[in-house]
Amino acid sequence: MNSPPPHRGKVFLYKKFPFGDGGESDKRLIVVNEPDGDSDWLFIKTTSKRKIHDNQGCYSSDNLYVLNAKEDNVFELKTWVQFQELYPIPALAMSVANKFGEMKRIGTLKPQIIQAILNCLRKSPDLSPNELSRLK
Template sequence: MNPYGTGAVWWANIDFKDGAGERKKFLVLLNEIVEPADFFVAALTTSQGAKRYSGETTAACGCPACQCYRIEPKEEKCFPITTWVQFDNAYPLRREKLDSMQRAGDAGFLQMLAADRIRAVLKCALKSPDLAGKHSAQVSRALKALNAPKAQPPLPPSPVARLKAKFDGHAPECQRMFGELLKRTANELASILTEKTPPHEGFVDEAHTALELLSAECQCTKAS
């Protein structure tokens, strides 16, 4: 969970300079910072959207004007009542400013929106005339990053591959003796260790035992 990632929800005490002082507001980060000079596009939220967006409440995405995205009660834990993400009330926010507010006790991370909702919010935001030509590049880049295929983690090495790594640490003479212990020719061993031929059941355990015997006796300087 990345508190500075796209779709992160924060609370913040904000003074709108209207004489009312600071008010606790919730905001959604519509992107994450890639370069040091980047900034967050922070969209404020409101629970008063039924009045403010009276012509845009038939769908979650406020088409056709797309000034907002509506989140229904309890769709997200941090929003127990209907909440509108306001694209017409979005502003640039520097990471250092957010961190400063957090240290002062004037801001805090709440949660990440659900993955599907983050994508829906960004798609809606990109239709918004309020973001067009101003912050749409940052939002578009964030959506592209979310939709990019995730790199698959490498598979762990197979038991035979781990065995081969130990085998390769021995000199040729030790490798020959290893084959004799297992009653295998060099070609048979090579075929198994390169996984061209499947080993018989119990081979890996037998091979590890043979390597332990060799390692205890051999003078091989290459052995690890």
């Protein structure tokens, strides 16, 4: 199995992540592509609030991957990785967010964990071929 590229699998804490309903909350986001130069960074979000599945593994039909607590040395609690949509952040916005502390890298997933998440993500019925092509 190949190791993930340098940025894919990094986990960031996004302070005051904006939700579609106008609310905001601190969110942990996972990089799922390998941004180069000025290309967007693509993220998926995570939650520690219980979803429909409890056992670790892939639930692509529900756009979820479940991680056990401390499984990957990044998430202290059981975590549901959600991928019903990808969140692109332009490279310049990433640079500014890092500079001003709005986003902070908090760790990197183990290669086998990010690969399992990506394999699951690619099976999602809700992501378009265009979105999936951006994972490369």
